Amino acid sequence: MKISFPHMGHSYVALKWLVENTGHECIVPPEPSSRTLDLGVRHSPEFACIPFKILMGTYLEVIEKGAEVILTSGSKGPCRAGLYWVMHQYILEELDVGVKVVAFEPPLCDLKDFFQKIRWVRKTGGLSLKEFVQVLRVTWEKLKAIDEIEKLSHEIRPYETNRGETTRKLWQALDMLDAANNEVDVEDALQEGQKLLQGVSQDRSRNPLKIGIIGEIYVVLEPAANHYIQIMLGEMGVLTDRSIYLSSYTSKNTIENREGDVLEVAKPYLGEAPIGGHGANSIGETILYAQNGFDGIVQLAPFACIPEIVAKSIMPAVSRDHGIPVLTLFIDEQTSKAGVQTRLEAFVDLLDKRRQVKAKRGIERLVI
Amino acid sequence: MIKGYLGVDVGSVSTNLVVIDDQNQLLAAQYLRTSGKPIETVQKGLSAIGEDLPADVEIAGAATTGSARYLTSLIVGADVVKNEITAHAIASSALVEDVKTIIEIGGQDSKIIILREGVVTDFAMNTVCAAGTGSFLDQQASRLLISIEDFGNYALKAKNPVRIAGRCAVFAESDMVHKQQLGHNTEDIIAGLCEALVRNYMNNVGKGKEILAPVMFQGGVAANAGLVQAFNKYLGLEVVVPQHYGVMGSIGAAILAREASRKKGSTSFKGFNIQEINFKTRSFECKGCSNACEVVQFFENNELLARWGDRCGKWELQAM
Structure with missing residues (x-):
């Protein structure tokens, strides 16, 4: 079968390997572009959020390339994104493009359904259970390695002396991971990639500002949806860390629920109210970042995303209590980078000034 | 020789240029429509402001701001390039030392800047909607066949401002037409539009912000006396409209130019005669x-x- 899946950051490198080694042909989803958005907007409900529209466009693009099956995820929790795959399927049926959408609900929700679907993918590819487990293992290692290498790139970029060098080295490292075919290869590629990134010419005397990126999962994970915000900030000399990486999200939400900490610290602001999506996480993560010495937070939210809107309205209190400025960026069809850049530059100015004032006050206190 | 510092603010609707001296006094100012041609407009503005300047003024520093700040910096030869949010904050706190809130409404964007003890602590800018901006009023004015300059005066004459839904510019228009057909007079409708814009602004960019006096109201839209009144009514305080409300961004840039060129000891400014350069x-x-x-x-x-x-x-x- 010709199988495809949604584009989410660099995860396609691992998912491609998974599909190909399960005995299927992989249609690699293209990075979301203005054409993806055009297609998506044309065939989506007007009030759906941007992740819905980008995925809709991606599906139509991979169908053009011959995809017969689209693997995607459902999700638990009351955010409507968990039902998006059903909507996508209806729309694709109406367009009569002859494609099957297979959504994996987290095993925590429906274990039987999850394993039935997995079994179907395995059987149609002609793999024994043992072989398939091995394929999954390598995929998982790849996914973790991709996240690790990307994380490192965000830590190095603010120190780079030639703009773009880190990003170019990151691409090289991802190519090496792409070529790895077993667990040992993945480990080697990871180490080689880390070496490549460490080799970027850097000015370590800098003391970069630290910004935590939080918000709705898709716009946080897909750089093409968030104006490559981590690269943009990194090239402005800011060290960024984001709350969600696919490998950590998957382990937290599919195998067991390990989000305890984040939700625990959010409790004073939210109580037990389930606001859905990553709303409660956004509150908790802001607090954790503040406690870990971060200078500021950028909250990314699709326009009209209810969970993030609720989180945003709680944010002023969190920001005041924990002394951390928060900038919320709503993401919609608008593709101009200039507006985002202006806000980020102003936010960085704000954080910079704040750090100076804090340092000055610290010295005054020492003198007294 | 008097030292002058040039600030250029190129936005979506207007291009503003100012020259200030060491005491933040305005030596010359130019206000032009960008009309989608930033390069030509900056060239035109530069030669115009050059002619306006007294002969004994020498430009010792230059800076650019606004959405076309990077492009403009290449044309002008800027010593520093700064985003408009920071530029506005710098200009306002130079004029009113303890300013705590800045309301800035321009052609296509609106922002709120919160300062405490002279430091920006929070800000917001409209994102996906232009309903709370100058172009909203521009459109309604042309619909009512009233020039935007007279808009404020009409609003001041209103006795009973009508309530107009201000969440979306398109729906506001149909609401306005409805109110016209009910027989409300133009003055009351215009005052209603001003209040709708203020409500929209406060619910949109002003949401969750602690607004403390002194509040400065600037940007091209601050020329509108009807809006000043609407803000006063909504906030229950008197907003301060600075004398040069329309060019505050470029004043901020000019102040930054002064700091940057002093630090650098020279300026990269290319001069006013760039009209001939292609x-x-x-x-x-x-x-x-x-x-x-x-x-x-x-x-x-x-x-x-x-x-x-x-x-x-x-x-x-x-x-x-």
Whole structure:
């Protein structure tokens, strides 16, 4: 079968390997572009959020390339994104493009359904259970390695002396991971990639500002949806860390629920109210970042995303209590980078000034 | 010789240029419509402000701000490039030392800036909607066949402002037509529009912000007396409209130019006679990878000055 899946950051490198080694042909989803958005907007409900529209466009693009099956995820929790795959399927049926959408609900929700679907993918590819487990293992290692290498790139970029060098080295490292075919290869590629990134010419005397990126999962994970915000900030000399990486999200939400900490610290602001999506996480993560010495937070939210809107309205209190400025960026069809850049530059100015004032006050206190 | 500092603010609707002295006094100002041609407009504005300036003023520093700040910096020869949010905050706190809130409404954007003890602590800018901005009023004014300059005076004459839904510019228009057909007079409708804009602004960019006096109200829209009144009514305090409300961004840039050029000890300013120079941009699509970045090249008299637009930095060239 010709199988495809949604584009989410660099995860396609691992998912491609998974599909190909399960005995299927992989249609690699293209990075979301203005054409993806055009297609998506044309065939989506007007009030759906941007992740819905980008995925809709991606599906139509991979169908053009011959995809017969689209693997995607459902999700638990009351955010409507968990039902998006059903909507996508209806729309694709109406367009009569002859494609099957297979959504994996987290095993925590429906274990039987999850394993039935997995079994179907395995059987149609002609793999024994043992072989398939091995394929999954390598995929998982790849996914973790991709996240690790990307994380490192965000830590190095603010120190780079030639703009773009880190990003170019990151691409090289991802190519090496792409070529790895077993667990040992993945480990080697990871180490080689880390070496490549460490080799970027850097000015370590800098003391970069630290910004935590939080918000709705898709716009946080897909750089093409968030104006490559981590690269943009990194090239402005800011060290960024984001709350969600696919490998950590998957382990937290599919195998067991390990989000305890984040939700625990959010409790004073939210109580037990389930606001859905990553709303409660956004509150908790802001607090954790503040406690870990971060200078500021950028909250990314699709326009009209209810969970993030609720989180945003709680944010002023969190920001005041924990002394951390928060900038919320709503993401919609608008593709101009200039507006985002202006806000980020102003936010960085704000954080910079704040750090100076804090340092000055610290010295005054020492003198007294 | 008096030292002057040039600030240029190129926005979507207007291009503002000012020259200030060491005491923040305005020596000259120019206000032009950008009309989608930032390069020509800046060239025109520069030569105009050059003629306005007294002969004994020498430009000792230059800075650019606004959405076209990077492009403009190449034309002008700027010592510093700054975003408009920071520029506005700097200008306001230079004029009113303990300013705590800045309301700025321009042609296509609106912002709120919160300061405490002279430091910006929070800000917001409208994102996906232009309903709370100058272009909203512009449109309604042209619908009512009233020039935007007279808009405020009509509003002041209103006895019973009507309530108009201000959440969306399109729906506001149909609501307004409805109110006209019910027989409300123009003054009351215009005052209603002003209040709708203020409500929209407060619910949108002003949401969750602690608004403390002194509040400064600036940007081109501050010329509208009806809006000043509507803000006073909504906030229950008197907003301060600075004398040069329309060019605050460029004043902020000029102040930054002064600081930067002093630090540097010189200026990169190219002079006022750039009318003859031929600036142009040309672009091409990079074939290096699947990203197919559109790379823009900036030429001054056929000499390549800068290149940008590539994600990987391969083509990037900055001559400043």
